[in-house]
Amino acid sequence: MSIATLDGHPELLASYDPGRAYDELLQAGREPRQHYQGLYQHLLSLPPDELTHRQSAADLSFLNQGITFTVYSSAEGTERIFPYDLIPRIITQGEWSTIDRGLCQRITALNLFLHDIYHEGKIVKDGVVPMDMVYSARHYRREMRDVTVPRGVYVAVDGTDLVRVDNGEFLVLEDNLRVPSGVSYMLVNRQVMKRVFPRQFRNYGVQPIAQYGQVLLTTLQSLAPVHVDDPTIVLLTPGVYNSAYFEHTYLARQMGITLVEGSDLLVHDNYVYMRTTAGLERVDVIYRRVDDDYLDPLVFRPDSSLGVPGLFNAYRAGNVTLANAVGTGVADDKAIYVYVPRIIRYYLGEDPILHNVETYLMTDDVQRRHVLDNLDRLVVKAVGESGGYDMLIGPHSTAEQREQYRRRITAQPRNYIAQPTLNLSVAPCFIDGRVEARHIDLRPFVLSGEETTIVPGGLTRVALRRGSLVVNSSQGGGSKDTWVLNE
């Protein structure tokens, strides 16, 4: 069935142009893929105004519920809604099964890696990962040497960014092992979607994700210090001005745990307490959404007022669990990333199920020379950054920017990596009254405790500007609901 023969409102899709990227919606011959058929026809049957109407209802619902994020550099003020696209992204059960197995494999290996480098360092001694690469990582924490964490789980919550490339394969773009965010948008996107397309949703057989809060709670419970039967779990937030504050309140409510700020906690005799109206109460597990640097002014940044003095000592003593553990950032360093396939083989003796994006190390002379010669075609990223900060997108850059990065790379080769400019897959998005193709990625959330669980779905982020490849919310990206089908 092609567009021209359909009854309804084909003009809605008339300007849909996937370009040369992998198209989630259409296959060769502008035919919709099988799992998109139902949605495709439904879209064509809708009057364009209907979608506009539903979009503004959804936007208003986000604003009134205060589902917003904070942009640090924006002058216009602090709160904005996270732009939400109405049209869901659909993933088949077969595709999901590969992602699920691949991510479980990856996080298992990364947890083993973290345990190893903070203890014996076998992988370094065996020369699989260069020693200087590990110890020079910006987020390597010397203080974590020989600290034992419950069940050896360093990364309890991981948000891995996947991209789909031209041949339809999902690749791992980066791991987020410190304080990954975005899961609340995955959950509220679904709530809104159910209201906007109720019938479509039911007919499709979409796997549920609403259990995320419960699974996260079970995960955190399983990581409590060993001697604690009924652990008190709290979520530590930097506070109301943090960009992800909405998410912190949302998750605390979903789990029924207390949301605390640093000033609510204190450490006495190496135990952590929270200050309540009925007196001080012991805290056993902290799901912390505060970066390592700000956790404890006595050990890390002394100027931080977000953390709790003495927290790290209580943690070392094993009296409180931090999830994620301190020092996990070494494993999502973008140069260490290059070694993850080798890390998987080393610890698990398996081939990686999900592959990496080809990546050039600037510490390698040959690779660096190649990159410096081809800056206009590559993407350069700082190894310790996230959120799309400090990166150069070659094809969209000016000569001046390239020169700037050339100098930075030459001065600090360990601090940068480069990757080919990926043609991320595109999906239909509702933009200004029309359905257009926009680049997307996918961030599933992996929970590791007694067992490893991935709620089927994730946050599909959308680069809302035409042709843009940057999906970060801080850089003008939006999101859409992600449907993983039952079969």
Next chain:
Amino acid sequence: MLSRVADNLYWMSRYLERAQHTARLLDVTLDLVPDRSSSAGARAWERLFLSLHLRPAEGLPLKGRPITQLLALDPKSDHSIVHHVAVARDNARQVRELISSEMWELINRLYLDLQRASMEQVWAEPHPFFQAVKQGAHLFQGITDSTMVRDEGWHFIQLGQFIERAGNVAALLSAHVAVEEEGQFSLHASDLYVEWLGLLRSCTAFEAYCKVYSADLQFEQIAEFLLLNDNFPFSVNFAASAMRAALDGIADTTDTRKHNAILRRIGRLKATLDYEQIGDLMAADLRSTLDQIQIQCAQIHNDIFHSYIGYTVDVKLPAVS
């Protein structure tokens, strides 16, 4: 419950009450401008400042527009309605996971609506603006009543609202004692009627008063109604009852009933309001009684802080097990 959270709930509720009180005073005063001579009008504005514990700045014209600008819309003033609602909403935002979504959505929408209001628009038609604030506050109270678990948080919300109200109504009455004194010598009966009408309407009490005392507006009866009546929600005595219920609830949930000085204080306040007679109070010194009530409210406020919010660590460590 976290001390900080209790503090946020308390202030959220207090500031919303303060916003609606300010809205009511401004609304009534503006509405009665045509009924007053210009000198009576200026005195009414002065009284409004006095009942909000403020003093008009040097050089501020005692006229509707500049005062409305200052007390309704000035975001930089610590005493404007938009400021109060913004603070209430900021506190609510910090405890979003504890209040119901309905409560948050309402206070957030009220905040967004007020942010959009301009002076031109408000001054062209002041009443709908104040009406929106009052209705927003009432709606918030109603939603709170019908969606929130009657837990400790609810008690702190009640406490904030009614401690604010008790103090506000006492201050408002205190500011009107002068009218009563003046009325005996110089004021016309019809002028006096306007003042008493304004006082009652500032507490949405006119209709309720008429049901109890008929439309014969006498200060002694008004004072009795607004101070001692224990059935009318805007009376000081009603507020004191609500405070006591909240403090009882907090003492129970935190297991702090023993040696609780706050319960003694509220008991004493409640006894004054339950057993004093208005005639005796007026014969002695009503103004000093009203001031005393405000001082007692302030003491209770301080005690709450030191017992539940900002206590020192050594006194509250759990027993070692």
